[in-house]
Amino acid sequence: MTHRKLIFKSLTRRKGRFLFTLLGIMIGMASFVTFMALGGSLKSQIERESAALGANLVVTPKGSCAYEQVSILTGEQLPTNITKDEVAAIRSIEGMQAIPYLAERSAIDNRPVSVMGILPEETRIFKNWMLAQGEYFPEETADGAVLGSVLAEQFGLAPGSDVRIRGVDIRVLGVLEETGGKDDLTVFMSLPVAQKLYKQKDLVSYVAVRVDRLDEVELYANKIKDKVSLGVVSDKQMRSSVLSIVGTVNMTLQMIAAVAILAAAFGIVNTMMTATYERKREIGILQAMGATRNGVFRLFLFESGVYGLIGGIGGAVMGGLAAVFATPFISQNAATSFVKGSESSLDPTMFAGAILFSTLVAMIAGLYPAVKASKLSPVEAISYE
Amino acid sequence: MNDTVITAKELVKEYGKGATLVKALRGIDLDISRGSFTCIVGPSGHGKSTLMHLLGGLDHPTRGTVLIDGQDMFRLGNKELAGLRAKKIGFVFQFFNLLQSLTALENIEVALMLASVPEKEQKDRAKKLLDSVGLGEKADAKPGQLSGGQQQRVAIARALANNPPVLLMDEPTGNLDSAAEAEVMKVLKKLNREGKTIIFVTHSNEIASRADNIVYVLDGQIQVPQELRRAG
Numbered sequence: 001m002t003h004r005k006l007i008f009k010s011l012t013r014r015k016g017r018f019l020f021t022l023l024g025i026m027i028g029m030a031s032f033v034t035f036m037a038l039g040g041s042l043k044s045q046i047e048r049e050s051a052a053l054g055a056n057l058v059v060t061p062k063g064s065c066a067y068e069q070v071s072i073l074t075g076e077q078l079p080t081n082i083t084k085d086e087v088a089a090i091r092s093i094e095g096m097q098a099i100p101y102l103a104e105r106s107a108i109d110n111r112p113v114s115v116m117g118i119l120p121e122e123t124r125i126f127k128n129w130m131l132a133q134g135e136y137f138p139e140e141t142a143d144g145a146v147l148g149s150v151l152a153e154q155f156g157l158a159p160g161s162d163v164r165i166r167g168v169d170i171r172v173l174g175v176l177e178e179t180g181g182k183d184d185l186t187v188f189m190s191l192p193v194a195q196k197l198y199k200q201k202d203l204v205s206y207v208a209v210r211v212d213r214l215d216e217v218e219l220y221a222n223k224i225k226d227k228v229s230l231g232v233v234s235d236k237q238m239r240s241s242v243l244s245i246v247g248t249v250n251m252t253l254q255m256i257a258a259v260a261i262l263a264a265a266f267g268i269v270n271t272m273m274t275a276t277y278e279r280k281r282e283i284g285i286l287q288a289m290g291a292t293r294n295g296v297f298r299l300f301l302f303e304s305g306v307y308g309l310i311g312g313i314g315g316a317v318m319g320g321l322a323a324v325f326a327t328p329f330i331s332q333n334a335a336t337s338f339v340k341g342s343e344s345s346l347d348p349t350m351f352a353g354a355i356l357f358s359t360l361v362a363m364i365a366g367l368y369p370a371v372k373a374s375k376l377s378p379v380e381a382i383s384y385e
Numbered sequence: 386m387n388d389t390v391i392t393a394k395e396l397v398k399e400y401g402k403g404a405t406l407v408k409a410l411r412g413i414d415l416d417i418s419r420g421s422f423t424c425i426v427g428p429s430g431h432g433k434s435t436l437m438h439l440l441g442g443l444d445h446p447t448r449g450t451v452l453i454d455g456q457d458m459f460r461l462g463n464k465e466l467a468g469l470r471a472k473k474i475g476f477v478f479q480f481f482n483l484l485q486s487l488t489a490l491e492n493i494e495v496a497l498m499l500a501s502v503p504e505k506e507q508k509d510r511a512k513k514l515l516d517s518v519g520l521g522e523k524a525d526a527k528p529g530q531l532s533g534g535q536q537q538r539v540a541i542a543r544a545l546a547n548n549p550p551v552l553l554m555d556e557p558t559g560n561l562d563s564a565a566e567a568e569v570m571k572v573l574k575k576l577n578r579e580g581k582t583i584i585f586v587t588h589s590n591e592i593a594s595r596a597d598n599i600v601y602v603l604d605g606q607i608q609v610p611q612e613l614r615r616a617g
Binding site: 001002003006009010012013281282285286287288289290291292293294295377378379382 | 497
């Protein structure tokens with residue numbers, strides 16, 4: 001017999017109670033881990049998209065706030081407030097490239113997809129796209145669409161087939177190679193064709209700008225502001241303002257999970273209190289056999305610690321699985337989470353931290369019952385029937 | 386043989402204060418000879434169990450001392466006192482002696498564990514102890530699967546685990562029928578012959594009549610100590 005074995009035998013004596021208390025802490029930890037993992041994957045997705053945008057500056061509609069910035073990175077529909085003249089004015093500035101986009105949305109088989117109107121040749125060079133199948137837009141105003149690789153695969157589309165956007169059948173020209181970002185889930189059309197389809201004549205959603213000299217980003221931002229009355233943000237600003245929103249959301253979710261863990265901790269207190277009453281006599285017997293007060297204290301403290309340890313491991317596994325399987329349903333960009341590199345958010349230090357945290361919480365929860373148990377005088381405990 | 390193993394001097398135990406003061410023991414002096422079989426008898430509520438708890442170091446007296454092998458128990462810290470209980474005294478109580486979640490064998494192993502016996506040695510020693518009380522084949526039975534007499538014999542085996550010189554029994558047969566009582570008494574007699582000092586709290590005059598010494602506790606005091614010579 002060792003102390004460890006004694007703890008496990010005592011714990012599993014009331015199997016039902018052991019299991020239900022364990023489930024409590026497991027569910028709490030699972031929700032915590034799920035939200036952490038989701039938050040992590042959202043963050044890395046934002047960072048990936050920001051890199052994929054390939055811009056140093058983004059020109060957004062006037063009065064735009066963080067919402068537009070989020071939309072640029074997640075492929076949401078955007079208000080189209082930037083006019084042809086404004087685009088021309090921006091593009092006339094020397095020393096930088098400015099690429100206009102029309103960001104719209106549609107649905108294929110009832111699943112949302114992004115639709116982008118682009119300047120085919122300039123965007124291809126800007127984004128370093130490679131073609132996997134079929135052909136690229138043969139001319140700047142060509143009809144037809146080029147698809148992201150994941151989207152083509154998901155909906156079984158290949159060059160020559162038709163994709164129905166806004167009730168119009170559009171011929172698929174080609175499919176891009178995988179990029180690892182939301183471009184993989186986007187239908188690209190030439191700008192005039194998209195503007196006509198969405199009845200947004202001469203309007204675009206935003207303009208991505210890449211400057212030739214990185215150290216002069218600020219200078220160019222001011223040059224753009226001088227020419228047009230539009231919002232200009234740097235990619236860094238955009239990323240940090242989006243991440244701060246994501247962070248707030250994460251924090252809120254984690255607070256909710258913390259409440260679940262707190263409730264579970266009280267479940268442990270309750271179970272351990274019951275155990276000290278139920279085993280009062282056994283505590284006396286142990287003391288008569290030579291167990292010290294400290295020994296009794298540790299026995300009960302570690303018993304509750306085990307709830308946290310097993311609950312933490314179970315919760316981390318459950319939460320990890322939930323994060324992997326739930327992300328596609330929670331996130332708007334269905335397949336983005338399955339796009340390469342998204343599994344990085346399940347990081348082992350987070351799991352280790354979660355298990356440690358849950359063990360610690362359980363031991364704190366077990367502190368009061370353990371003190372109660374150790375304070376029993378042997379005579380009082382033995383006389384209890 | 387004048388070797389005393391336990392000496393109690395002017396032992397007083399009071400509970401409560403003022404109007405609710407209860408004088409459980411009112412000054413007890415007692416010598417227990419090594420290897421003797423002593424019965425503590427007396428009516429309920431007159432201080433028998435309190436005396437036993439003090440002799441075993443489970444409780445602290447209001448005044449007075451208890452020496453075991455010449456050592457003053459109540460000068461020890463809690464930790465040392467617990468260590469002394471583990472090594473020098475074996476307890477058996479009236480009922481529910483065993484940890485319900487453990488088997489007979491494991492119950493004995495716990496006592497060995499508390500005296501820091503390495504895990505490897507525990508199983509062998511526990512088995513031998515169970516054999517010595519005639520329950521070798523019940524090693525894997527949980528307390529619920531044992532009869533009352535068997536449970537008490539496991540408790541005795543456990544009390545013997547660390548080979549203490551003294552066994553303290555608080556009505557160990559109080560809950561048993563006469564056949565089971567006879568089983569338990571047989572084991573205790575054998576242990577006594579082998580040299581264990583046994584202190585036995587009982588209501589039974591029949592058991593007391595077989596003891597070397599009878600200590601009669603009435604109103605928290607020892608009345609008319611009777612010395613019965615062992616036959617032969």
